[in-house]
Amino acid sequence: MNAPMILSPDALAKIDRALAKYPADQRRSAVMAALTIAQDEKGWLSPETMDFVAQYLGIPPIAVYEVATFYTMYDVKPVGRHKIAICTNLPCALQGANVAAEHLKKALGVGFNETTPDGAFTLKEAECFGACGDAPVLLVNNKRMCCAMTPDKLDALLKELK
Amino acid sequence: MGLPVPPFPTDSYGPDAIIMKGLDGLNWRLKDYEARGGYAALKKVLSEKIPPDQIVAELKKSALRGRGGAGFPTGLKWSFMPRQFPGAKYLVCNSDEGEPGTFKDRDLLRYNPHALIEGMIIGGYAMGTTVGYNYVHGEIWDVFERCEEALDEARAAGYLGRNILGSGFDFQLYNHHGYGAYICGEETGLLESLEGKKGMPRFKPPFPASYGLYCKPTTINNTETFAAVPWIIVNGAEAFLSLGRPNNGGTKIFSVSGDVERPGNFEVRLGTPFATLLEMAGGMRGRRRLKACIPGGSSMPVLPEDIMMKTDMDYDSIAKAGSMLGSGAVIIMDETRCMVRSLLRLSYFYFEESCGQCTPCREGTGWLYRMVDRIEHGKGRMEDLDLLTNVSDNIAGRTICALGDAAALPVKSFIKHFRDEFVHHIEHGKCLVPDYL
Numbered sequence: 394m395n396a397p398m399i400l401s402p403d404a405l406a407k408i409d410r411a412l413a414k415y416p417a418d419q420r421r422s423a424v425m426a427a428l429t430i431a432q433d434e435k436g437w438l439s440p441e442t443m444d445f446v447a448q449y450l451g452i453p454p455i456a457v458y459e460v461a462t463f464y465t466m467y468d469v470k471p472v473g474r475h476k477i478a479i480c481t482n483l484p485c486a487l488q489g490a491n492v493a494a495e496h497l498k499k500a501l502g503v504g505f506n507e508t509t510p511d512g513a514f515t516l517k518e519a520e521c522f523g524a525c526g527d528a529p530v531l532l533v534n535n536k537r538m539c540c541a542m543t544p545d546k547l548d549a550l551l552k553e554l555k
Numbered sequence: 556m557g558l559p560v561p562p563f564p565t566d567s568y569g570p571d572a573i574i575m576k577g578l579d580g581l582n583w584r585l586k587d588y589e590a591r592g593g594y595a596a597l598k599k600v601l602s603e604k605i606p607p608d609q610i611v612a613e614l615k616k617s618a619l620r621g622r623g624g625a626g627f628p629t630g631l632k633w634s635f636m637p638r639q640f641p642g643a644k645y646l647v648c649n650s651d652e653g654e655p656g657t658f659k660d661r662d663l664l665r666y667n668p669h670a671l672i673e674g675m676i677i678g679g680y681a682m683g684t685t686v687g688y689n690y691v692h693g694e695i696w697d698v699f700e701r702c703e704e705a706l707d708e709a710r711a712a713g714y715l716g717r718n719i720l721g722s723g724f725d726f727q728l729y730n731h732h733g734y735g736a737y738i739c740g741e742e743t744g745l746l747e748s749l750e751g752k753k754g755m756p757r758f759k760p761p762f763p764a765s766y767g768l769y770c771k772p773t774t775i776n777n778t779e780t781f782a783a784v785p786w787i788i789v790n791g792a793e794a795f796l797s798l799g800r801p802n803n804g805g806t807k808i809f810s811v812s813g814d815v816e817r818p819g820n821f822e823v824r825l826g827t828p829f830a831t832l833l834e835m836a837g838g839m840r841g842r843r844r845l846k847a848c849i850p851g852g853s854s855m856p857v858l859p860e861d862i863m864m865k866t867d868m869d870y871d872s873i874a875k876a877g878s879m880l881g882s883g884a885v886i887i888m889d890e891t892r893c894m895v896r897s898l899l900r901l902s903y904f905y906f907e908e909s910c911g912q913c914t915p916c917r918e919g920t921g922w923l924y925r926m927v928d929r930i931e932h933g934k935g936r937m938e939d940l941d942l943l944t945n946v947s948d949n950i951a952g953r954t955i956c957a958l959g960d961a962a963a964l965p966v967k968s969f970i971k972h973f974r975d976e977f978v979h980h981i982e983h984g985k986c987l988v989p990d991y992l
Contacts, residue, residue: 422750465735466694466734483901484813521657522695532694
C-alpha cells in the first residue's frame, strides 16, 4: 500500500512503543494510545488521520471511529490551539468551579463548546478528572492539569497561552 | 485552596497512615521506596517461596476489601483465579479514578507508585499470572508519565521481567492510558477499553476470573487494594485486621472534598468516627454547619448531618447508616447548599456518562436529569417527585452494569432526606437557601 504518511516518523515510533505493550495479535489494544499520539501531532482527529491509524494498526476504520467518538478527550472536529476543559461536577462546584468557569467565559468571550474567533481557545465543560481536592481544576490540551484556579491564576494562564 | 504541594510534611495523610506513610510528594522514586522498606514483601515472598495459597489465605484473614467501590473481599476474589489454567492469565489494576469526589489513587500513583507495582507483582505470583496492566485515568497525563517512569525503574532493578530476583518467576507490567470515559471504571468496561474498544460493560456471568482480558482469566483490583498488599505480607494479616474492625480490616484513604477548610486525602483506620475525619480536613469551611454528606462517592446515597455525625467510617457502619463506603470519597455540603441544584449536577453527570447500551439507563438518566432540571428551574410538578422515584426504581437493577444504580441512588436519597427542598422548589419556583453553587 502506498497511502501517504499522515503521521511523522517520531509519532510512528511512539505508536510502535505502545504496540509493544500488548500481545502481537492484539494490535487493536494500542488504538487509544495511537489516537492520542495522532491528536497531539495533528491538533484533532480528521477522518484521514483516523483512517491512517486504522491502516497502521491493521483494524477496520470503523473500529477507530467508534473509539474516537466514545472517549471525550478525542476531538473529531477542529478545536482552538488551546482547548481548556474545566470540571464543574459537584465536588468541584462546591469549591468554586462555577466561579472559575464564569470567569473563563467572560475573559474569553465564549461559552462552553465554543472557540474564540482568533482560533486560540476552545472552552469545554468537563466531567470528573479525579482531582477534586485541587478544585477548581482544568486541563489544557488534555495533558496539562492546572490546579486551584483562582481568578488571578486563570488570568495568568490565559496571558501565558496567548 | 488545592492539595498540599510537594514537599509537604510527611504526616500529611494522618498519623495512622501505612500506605501513604512518610511521603512528602518528592520521595516517590525506587530508592526512596526501598529506604522506606519497600520491596521487602516481594523479597520475602520469593526468597521464602511462600506458597500462593498461603498468600491468598493471608489476604482473606486480613479482611482487606476492595477499595474501588464495591468492597468485595480481596482474598476471596484472588481465590477465584484458576491458577492451574494453562496459557495466558492477566492481572489488571483499575486506576481509572473518575467517581466524582475521589482523588486518592492519583496521589497514590504519583507519590508512591512502587507500592502499587510491588502489590501487583505479589498478586501475579499468587494468582499465577505473568502479565499485568495498570489502567490509568485519562485526565491525569502527568501521573501516567510518572507511572511509566516508575515501571522503568522497577524493570531496571530486576523487580519486573524474567526470573525476578533469581526466583524463576516472570512478571511484566504495563501502563495503559484511558482518554475520558467514566464507564471504564466499571471493570468489564475497562477490559473492553484495554482491548481497544468502546468501554461498554459486559454481561456477567461469565465473570472476569473465567473470561476476562482477551477472553482469558483475569483479576481486577483497585490501586489502593494492591498497594495494601505489601504491608500485609510484611506485617501479617492480624496486624492489618487489628488496624480496622472485624470484616473491615486495615486503613482506608478517604478523599474529603466540598465545603471543608482543607480538602484532601486522609488515610485513617477503618472505623474512625466521621467527626474525626471532618476535623482532619480542617472542619467546615467558614465554620458553617454541615447539612449533608455523600460518604462514598457521588454514586452513593446522601446522608443528612444528624445521621452522618453518628457514623463511623467503615464498610459496615456506613451501610447500616443507609449509604455505602464506596470509593471513600466524602463530599461535604454545608447549610447554604441547595439540594435540588446539587442533585441536578449529579444527574447531568450520569446522563452524560451513560454508555447507552441498556435502555433503562440510556433513556432513564436523561429523563431523571430533565425532571430535576425543571424542578430546579421552577417548572416542576408535584407528581414529579413520585415519578423520579419510580424512574429510579426502573433503572436500578435492570442494567448490565452498576452505572444505572449509581444514577438512581442519589436521586432517591436526595428526595428521601431533603424532600422539603424539592417541594419548596415546586411550590415557589425557587430555593430554600441562597443559590450560589
